[in-house]
Amino acid sequence: xxxxxxxxxSTKGRHxxxxxxxxxxxxxxxxxxxxxxxxxxxxxxxxxxxxNVDHGGSANSLANLERNRVESAVAKKTLQKSQMDLGHETExxxxxxxxxxxxxxxxxxxKRDLFHSTVHCVGETFSTDRPWAHRSCEFRNLxxxxxxxxxxxxxxxxxxxxxxxxxAVFNNSRFPTxxxxxxxxxxxxxxxxxxxxxxxxxxxxxxxxxxxIIDSSDVSETGFYELPAKxxxxxxxxxxGFNVGHLVWDDFMPVYTLMSIFQLLDDSVPILxxxxxxxxxxxxxxxxxxxxxxxxxxxxxxxxxxxxTMGISPxxxxxxxxxxxQLEKGQRRSKYVCAPRGAAGIxxxxxxxxxxxxxxxxxxxxxxxxxxxxxxxxxxxxxxxxLEIDNVPVSKSPFRITFSILSxxxxxxxxxxxxxxxxxxxxxxxxxxVVVEAFQFAKMSLVEQVKIAxxxxxxxxxxxxxxxxxxxxxxxxxxxVYYDENGGIKGNQHTGExxxxxxxxxxxxxxxxxxxxxxxxxxxxxxxAALVQLIHNELEVISHHDV
Numbered sequence: 399x400x401x402x403x404x405x406x407x408s409t410k411g412r413h414x415x416x417x418x419x420x421x422x423x424x425x426x427x428x429x430x431x432x433x434x435x436x437x438x439x440x441x442x443x444x445x446x447x448x449x450n451v452d453h454g455g456s457a458n459s460l461a462n463l464e465r466n467r468v469e470s471a472v473a474k475k476t477l478q479k480s481q482m483d484l485g486h487e488t489e490x491x492x493x494x495x496x497x498x499x500x501x502x503x504x505x506x507x508x509k510r511d512l513f514h515s516t517v518h519c520v521g522e523t524f525s526t527d528r529p530w531a532h533r534s535c536e537f538r539n540l541x542x543x544x545x546x547x548x549x550x551x552x553x554x555x556x557x558x559x560x561x562x563x564x565x566a567v568f569n570n571s572r573f574p575t576x577x578x579x580x581x582x583x584x585x586x587x588x589x590x591x592x593x594x595x596x597x598x599x600x601x602x603x604x605x606x607x608x609x610x611i612i613d614s615s616d617v618s619e620t621g622f623y624e625l626p627a628k629x630x631x632x633x634x635x636x637x638x639g640f641n642v643g644h645l646v647w648d649d650f651m652p653v654y655t656l657m658s659i660f661q662l663l664d665d666s667v668p669i670l671x672x673x674x675x676x677x678x679x680x681x682x683x684x685x686x687x688x689x690x691x692x693x694x695x696x697x698x699x700x701x702x703x704x705x706x707t708m709g710i711s712p713x714x715x716x717x718x719x720x721x722x723x724q725l726e727k728g729q730r731r732s733k734y735v736c737a738p739r740g741a742a743g744i745x746x747x748x749x750x751x752x753x754x755x756x757x758x759x760x761x762x763x764x765x766x767x768x769x770x771x772x773x774x775x776x777x778x779x780x781x782x783x784x785l786e787i788d789n790v791p792v793s794k795s796p797f798r799i800t801f802s803i804l805s806x807x808x809x810x811x812x813x814x815x816x817x818x819x820x821x822x823x824x825x826x827x828x829x830x831x832v833v834v835e836a837f838q839f840a841k842m843s844l845v846e847q848v849k850i851a852x853x854x855x856x857x858x859x860x861x862x863x864x865x866x867x868x869x870x871x872x873x874x875x876x877x878x879v880y881y882d883e884n885g886g887i888k889g890n891q892h893t894g895e896x897x898x899x900x901x902x903x904x905x906x907x908x909x910x911x912x913x914x915x916x917x918x919x920x921x922x923x924x925x926x927a928a929l930v931q932l933i934h935n936e937l938e939v940i941s942h943h944d945v
């Protein structure tokens with residue numbers, strides 16, 4: 399909220415020193431606040447695998463210290479990229495305040511060269527069946543309306559005349575005629591859950607979205623607040639951010655992919671804004687962050703914990719309803735906050751597209767992740783780099799076999815692999831170069847989990863949430879996933895079909911070798927023997943792996 403007082407007049411030099419001092423103090427308060435927030439959030443300590451766990455005092459303290467270290471490093475990187483050192487004065491002068499704790503500069507619009515936006519979209523299908531689900535768009539000058547809590551684009555007179563000309567040719571059809579035009583363009587603001595259906599804006603089509611288009615003359619009188627040149631404004635609707643698998647593979651990975659498509663990853667400051675839908679019910683869609691207060695609070699906690707994997711400090715993240723402008727002094731002069739660049743449209747960039755994750759037989763008809771192996775590996779390395787964890791070669795001395803136990807709360811995937819661990823330990827008891835370990839990742843910090851996975855040769859886990867950690871396996875490692883051979887569900891009814899959850903991601907993560915085994919029959923003698931032989935085979939393959 400803007401301050402209501404006016405500071406006395408002063409010279410430019412005195413004013414700059416005063417502003418620098420205030421902003422330096424503001425940054426220190428932000429850093430301290432971020433540290434306190436992480437310590438307080440430690441009380442929730444949502445795990446990478448399962449949230450329903452208790453944490454011991456000493457282990458929890460170490461986890462908090464590790465999170466503090468990572469959070470501090472991320473905050474410093476973000477501030478440096480955002481030019482928040484405050485010794486940096488741009489052509490617009492010094493910052494006049496912050497938007498979601500990112501610095502902003504007030505800019506008066508030059509009426510001789512009206513400020514306006516442009517758009518470039520990819521993924522057009524020319525189909526009448528939800529083409530918006532496939533599109534992704536890059537924006538120049540994407541803005542946020544503080545009053546309406548909506549994103550806007552400012553259309554130039556040239557763009558307006560183009561729209562009129564295209565309307566005349568195509569008889570006002572909604573068919574998009576150019577990837578460089580705002581004409582009839584929409585995207586999917588978030589991942590698509592088939593359970594939302596296809597019946598109107600209150601369900602499946604609720605993801606269809608586009609910034610509000612306003613004539614550029616609207617901003618000519620008020621000007622606007624401008625974010626730093628490296629800023630990329632990314633609005634997205636969270637698929638189900640309270641669940642870590644959905645958070646990583648249906649929110650973060652699509653955002654990473656979106657920025658990669660338009661070469662926006664290097665030397666940029668992503669400003670993520672969780673978009674809150676406006677739907678008739680007044681609440682969010684089923685199983686989303688805004689459907690109930692419990693999910694809303696869980697989402698806030700999960701985002702606070704995992705945003706550092708995206709190189710973003712939780713203090714720089716807000717929803718569209720929570721986004722705010724904080725001025726150093728004076729009254730607000732404009733309701734618009736603008737970023738030089740922006741991007742949106744992640745519907746088909748999730749790990750499942752418009753399908754389920756493997757619950758129904760139809761989910762296996764086609765893959766949406768073919769050819770994405772390098773992208774998945776780069777995303778893994780991107781997250782590890784943000785956590786300041788070294789990318790080490792697959793372990794051969796010793797070979798590390800890691801069991802992920804109790805990684806699900808649903809039978810039969812809720813297993814401690816007791817028999818399998820005992821068998822594998824006996825099999826390699828005389829081999830000092832093989833280490834067999836078991837971890838309940840739910841009781842470990844995010845950094846600890848990522849480090850263990852990245853140093854493992856083989857991970858053995860049940861599919862679902864427990865398999866998410868396996869994405870951090872090193873290149874050349876192996877993953878053995880147990881699936882429920884009778885766990886299929888359709889229309890909330892059990893079908894008796896196999897449920898190989900997240901198969902489309904794991905089978906296309908080309909940097910690891912993925913194997914599937916049935917979980918209900920795993921204790922049978924022939925199944926146990928197959929597991930041991932599979933491990934022997936994988937260790938032999940890994941021993942010849944040349945990084």
